[in-house]
Amino acid sequence: MYADLIAPRSFDDCLKMVERARYLGYGMLGILGDFKIESDIVKTYKVALINRIDPKSRQKLRMESKLILAKPSSLEDARKLTFSSLVDGVIATYDSERPRIDYVSLKQLKRNEGALVIPLSYLIRKMCERAQVIRSVYLELKMAMRIGVYPILCSFASEERELVPPRLMISFSEFFFDLRREESKRFVKDFPMYMLSEERKLKLKGRGEFEVQSTD
Amino acid sequence: MKFKVPIDLKERRRYICVKHPDGYPILDRTKRALAMIGGLKCLSYSKISVISLNRAISVIRTSESSVKAVLTAILILKYTECSEIDVIGLSGNLRKIREICPEVQEGK
Numbered sequence: 001m002y003a004d005l006i007a008p009r010s011f012d013d014c015l016k017m018v019e020r021a022r023y024l025g026y027g028m029l030g031i032l033g034d035f036k037i038e039s040d041i042v043k044t045y046k047v048a049l050i051n052r053i054d055p056k057s058r059q060k061l062r063m064e065s066k067l068i069l070a071k072p073s074s075l076e077d078a079r080k081l082t083f084s085s086l087v088d089g090v091i092a093t094y095d096s097e098r099p100r101i102d103y104v105s106l107k108q109l110k111r112n113e114g115a116l117v118i119p120l121s122y123l124i125r126k127m128c129e130r131a132q133v134i135r136s137v138y139l140e141l142k143m144a145m146r147i148g149v150y151p152i153l154c155s156f157a158s159e160e161r162e163l164v165p166p167r168l169m170i171s172f173s174e175f176f177f178d179l180r181r182e183e184s185k186r187f188v189k190d191f192p193m194y195m196l197s198e199e200r201k202l203k204l205k206g207r208g209e210f211e212v213q214s215t216d
Numbered sequence: 217m218k219f220k221v222p223i224d225l226k227e228r229r230r231y232i233c234v235k236h237p238d239g240y241p242i243l244d245r246t247k248r249a250l251a252m253i254g255g256l257k258c259l260s261y262s263k264i265s266v267i268s269l270n271r272a273i274s275v276i277r278t279s280e281s282s283v284k285a286v287l288t289a290i291l292i293l294k295y296t297e298c299s300e301i302d303v304i305g306l307s308g309n310l311r312k313i314r315e316i317c318p319e320v321q322e323g324k
Contacts, residue, residue: 120295121295124291124292124295124296125295125296127256128252128292128296131255131256134256159299161294161299161300162294162295162299164291164294165303167287167303167306168287168288168290168291168294168303169291171283171284171287171288171291172287172288172291174284175253175257175284175285175287175288176253176256176257176288
């Protein structure tokens with residue numbers, strides 16, 4: 001089962017996108033914005049995007065949204081946002097040539113079991129205007145992988161037509177980020193599921209569920 | 217002395233079946249997108265050809281190592297130029313791709 005995040009503009013768009021997601025094989029869909037859709041086959045949940053943490057609305061935000069993502073505007077901002085356990089994920093710097101997420105922020109994100117989210121549609125549009133933006137995403141991705149923060153690739157589609165099959169997303173990350181196919185597949189399949197699971201536990205194929213105890 | 221390349225080491229062909237708007241110049245646009253991403257990655261991809269099954273469905277023929285680049289190029293075209301492009305299928309066998317085509321047209 002695949003999971004994706006979308007950012008619809010209207011309720012009608014949202015309805016069409018849920019239907020198309022079902023056709024493309026997605027089982028879960030995170031919706032950015034105030035759209036509530038009930039579907040039997042595609043499980044939907046609410047996603048919130050924040051720029052700063054407001055202590056007053058903290059509780060309310062957590063109650064309303066299953067997933068809280070942050071979009072930092074500077075390096076300092078990223079450190080502040082990732083310090084809190086409220087943030088489940090940080091959007092990669094897709095609109096600037098310089099990364100806004102550094103080693104410290106990613107370490108904090110790792111501590112809070114957060115993830116690095118790469119918005120595909122935003123990144124491609126920006127990349128066609130300014131090719132250098134791919135460099136900052138690449139750097140952040142490599143740092144995240146080294147630290148152990150899980151990177152997630154999602155479409156962030158705003159129209160029905162922008163939802164793409166998972167296969168194309170896998171090829172994209174495989175090609176641009178020089179990854180092996182299994183690594184690339186985890187970005188699209190396993191890691192999004194990890195971020196949505198309650199216990200934040202990664203269930204990979206072939207990995208034993210029980211830990212091996214030392215016998216010394 | 218001649219060095220013979222074993223047959224299984226030769227690159228296999230891959231066929232990508234693509235649905236697009238009527239008369240869309242898929243070869244030119246894909247080549248342009250490939251040149252753009254090739255520039256970003258310091259690579260060049262020229263070995264692609266297009267077999268037109270009808271005005272709305274084409275098959276892109278490429279090598280196995282270039283498949284991910286071609287799929288990325290199609291994805292870029294989908295987000296930047298024409299959002300109605302869809303990848304219907306991918307195979308190493310042209311016959312299978314031709315078999316998919318009538319099914320797609322029936323489902324339309």
